[in-house]
Amino acid sequence: MTEQEKIQYFNKINRQFHLIGKAMTIIAIAAMISFSVFAAILYNVWPSLKGFLAGFANVAVIYYPVAIAEFLIFAPMLGTGGSYLAFLTGNLTNLKIPCAMNARDIAKVEAGTPENEIISTLSISASAITTMLIIFAGVLLLSPLRHILAEPVLAPAFDNVVAALFGALGLKYFIKQPKIAIVPLVLLTLLCILVPSMISQTSILIIPAGLIALGIGYVLFKKEKIKG
Amino acid sequence: MYLDQVNSFALYLVVGIILFFILCMCTVFMVKSYRAGIAIGMDKKLLKRSITSSITFTAVPSISILLGVIALSGSLGIPLSWLRLSVIGALQYELNVAEIAATAIGYSGINDIKMGIQSFSTISLVMTTGILGGPLCCMFFLKKYLKKVQKTPKPDGTNKPSYSTVAVTAMFIGLCSAYISSYIGTAAVHQDFIPLFTAFFAAVAMAIFEYFTVVKKQAWLDNFSVATSMLLAMAAAVIISGVIK
Numbered sequence: 001m002t003e004q005e006k007i008q009y010f011n012k013i014n015r016q017f018h019l020i021g022k023a024m025t026i027i028a029i030a031a032m033i034s035f036s037v038f039a040a041i042l043y044n045v046w047p048s049l050k051g052f053l054a055g056f057a058n059v060a061v062i063y064y065p066v067a068i069a070e071f072l073i074f075a076p077m078l079g080t081g082g083s084y085l086a087f088l089t090g091n092l093t094n095l096k097i098p099c100a101m102n103a104r105d106i107a108k109v110e111a112g113t114p115e116n117e118i119i120s121t122l123s124i125s126a127s128a129i130t131t132m133l134i135i136f137a138g139v140l141l142l143s144p145l146r147h148i149l150a151e152p153v154l155a156p157a158f159d160n161v162v163a164a165l166f167g168a169l170g171l172k173y174f175i176k177q178p179k180i181a182i183v184p185l186v187l188l189t190l191l192c193i194l195v196p197s198m199i200s201q202t203s204i205l206i207i208p209a210g211l212i213a214l215g216i217g218y219v220l221f222k223k224e225k226i227k228g
Numbered sequence: 229m230y231l232d233q234v235n236s237f238a239l240y241l242v243v244g245i246i247l248f249f250i251l252c253m254c255t256v257f258m259v260k261s262y263r264a265g266i267a268i269g270m271d272k273k274l275l276k277r278s279i280t281s282s283i284t285f286t287a288v289p290s291i292s293i294l295l296g297v298i299a300l301s302g303s304l305g306i307p308l309s310w311l312r313l314s315v316i317g318a319l320q321y322e323l324n325v326a327e328i329a330a331t332a333i334g335y336s337g338i339n340d341i342k343m344g345i346q347s348f349s350t351i352s353l354v355m356t357t358g359i360l361g362g363p364l365c366c367m368f369f370l371k372k373y374l375k376k377v378q379k380t381p382k383p384d385g386t387n388k389p390s391y392s393t394v395a396v397t398a399m400f401i402g403l404c405s406a407y408i409s410s411y412i413g414t415a416a417v418h419q420d421f422i423p424l425f426t427a428f429f430a431a432v433a434m435a436i437f438e439y440f441t442v443v444k445k446q447a448w449l450d451n452f453s454v455a456t457s458m459l460l461a462m463a464a465a466v467i468i469s470g471v472i473k
Contacts, residue, residue: 006268013264017257018371024253025363028315031246035311036353038242039345043233047350051333055350058328059358063321067361075370076377077396081257083370087362089250090316091293093403098454099285101400103278106450111396118265119278125258126282131290132251132314138294139310156469157462160426161292163411164461167427168434168454170404173397175438180398184405192413199413202406209409210402217398221391 010114014080017121021084028088062204069207077101079117082124089128093206094162098169099127105172179220184212233345234305243311250315284455288462296322303343308352316359329354425468430461 001009040046074097075083086096103123109115174181188209192199220226258279265275293313300309300322312322329351335343411424437453440446 001267001269009267010264013260016260020253020256020260021370022367024250025367028246028250028253029360029363031249032311032316032356033353035239035242035246035308036349036356039234039239039352040349042236042238043345045344045346045349047353048333048346051329051347051350052353055329055332055354056357058332059325059354063325063358064361067359068365071362071365071369072373073399075366075373077399080370080374081261083374084363084366085254085257087366088316089254090313090321090359091289091318092362094318095286095289095293097400097403099282101396102285102454103282106281107274107278111393114268115265115270118261118268118270118275121257121261122265122275122278123282125254125261126279127286128254128315129251129258130283130286131293132247132254134287134290135294135297135310135314136247138291138297139306153470154466156422156465158292158295160423160465161289161458161462162407163423163426164430164458164465165289165454166404166407166411167430167461168457169400170408170427171431171434172438172454173400173404175435177394177397177401180394181401181405184402185409188405188409189412192409193416196413196417199410199417202410205406205410206403209406210399213398213402213405214395217394217401218391221394226394 006114010117014117017081017084021081025084025088066204066207069210073206073210077111078120078124081117081121085121085124085128089124089131091131093202094165095131096124096127098165099123101169177217177226179226180213180217183216184209187212230344230348231305234348235307239305239307243307246311247314281450284452288455288458300326304348304351308348308355312355316363317355321359322355325355325358326351329358422465422469422472426461426465429464430457433457433460 036047070092071083071087074086074092077097078086078100082100086092086100089096100120100123103119104111104116107115107119109119174185188205191205191208198205217226262275262279266272297306297309297313300312304326309322330343330347332354333347333350335347408427411427415421415424434453434457437449437457441449441453
């Protein structure tokens with residue numbers, strides 16, 4: 001297959017991904033909303049409209065801007081199929097993005113290429129299926145498993161699973177481009193120390209951190225201090 | 229009474245059907261992209277390796293997500309917690325949003341004993357609609373946005389070094405910086421050193437893996453590096469917590 005044929009073929013696949021992705025998203029959203037409606041019908045008690053509007057306003061004001069920022073930052077990394085799957089199956093920053101990046105690193109494919117999109121989609125679908133099956137098995141075994149996993153002695157392990165994840169990945173990426181890493185790390189650390197309420201707001205912290213790193217990366221790339 | 233209602237078989241069934249649909253869709257994407265990879269000449273071994281490394285990478289964090297299901301199930305029941313954390317939700321999001329929704333409708337929190345089935349359906353609706361930003365952006369803007377930001381590679385192979393590779397690494401550095409900074413902040417402000425210690429230990433373990441994969445050319449270790457580093461760091465967190473106590 002020539003490069004031209006490869007691109008044409010991949011564009012055709014991408015059109016299919018958009019079609020399937022949109023249909024999947026519409027059905028999944030309808031199905032998830034139907035869960036609440038079904039519970040209401042089952043017990044003949046409807047959600048409180050006033051309560052819903054108040055709750056939605058409080059949640060949306062925080063999480064919709066975060067969702068838009070995540071979409072703008074992560075969609076180019078994930079490509080078409082990966083984006084539809086990752087944004088629908090959730091656990092984005094703590095699992096799907098690191099997982100896709102890890103697969104991309106192992107496969108040594110370049111961002112923005114068809115190969116990268118294929119690896120991202122494979123990685124995210126494998127990750128989503130694994131999570132669903134593990135949780136399904138856990139739900140089946142919930143009673144005995146609850147006792148083992150909820151042992152107080154194991155609590156620190158599971159309380160710090162995200163710290164373990166970002167410690168490992170941080171090392172991997174920081175040594176790749178240390179010149180980009182220093183400034184966001186120092187500035188965000190100062191922010192967390194000076195404004196302690198930000199410590200628990202990592203979903204908000206990733207926005208300035210991502211923008212600073214992107215900006216520094218762009219300047220260093222233009223000055224040819226780092227390679228693409 | 230309330231917990232019996234939110235753990236009813238009918239709700240399990242609804243969740244099972246929804247998750248089965250999404251599982252099928254993930255499989256469709258996986259098969260299609262695998263076939264596309266082969267069609268454009270990618271190595272089958274590489275494609276399979278991407279799948280297996282993603283499975284091993286996901287296994288440990290999935291157990292922590294399962295613990296999130298257990299944590300939520302006490303107040304919201306197993307079916308809703310199972311649904312939320314299997315798809316669309318996130319560990320950090322669910323408890324936070326359930327709490328915001330519960331307080332917005334007048335309770336002290338999701339563990340408020342007065343919570344009834346109406347509150348449950350209201351909270352579940354808030355949790356669902358509050359997190360739809362990402363999927364909605366994909367539905368309405370993904371095609372146009374990707375067309376704008378992703379350049380098609382030139383067929384003659386004369387592509388200049390691209391900023392996109394740097395950008396992806398930079399975005400990821402930003403993501404990691406946000407988390408690591410919050411752990412340093414937690415240590416400095418709250419004197420809680422465990423998250424920072426865990427991250428540090430994971431980084432040391434990862435550095436050892438990097439040494440063997442990069443310097444000693446043991447590329448196969450890459451498949452296990454993150455998951456093993458995490459497990460070692462989590463074990464270290466248990467030990468150090470025990471020592472501190």
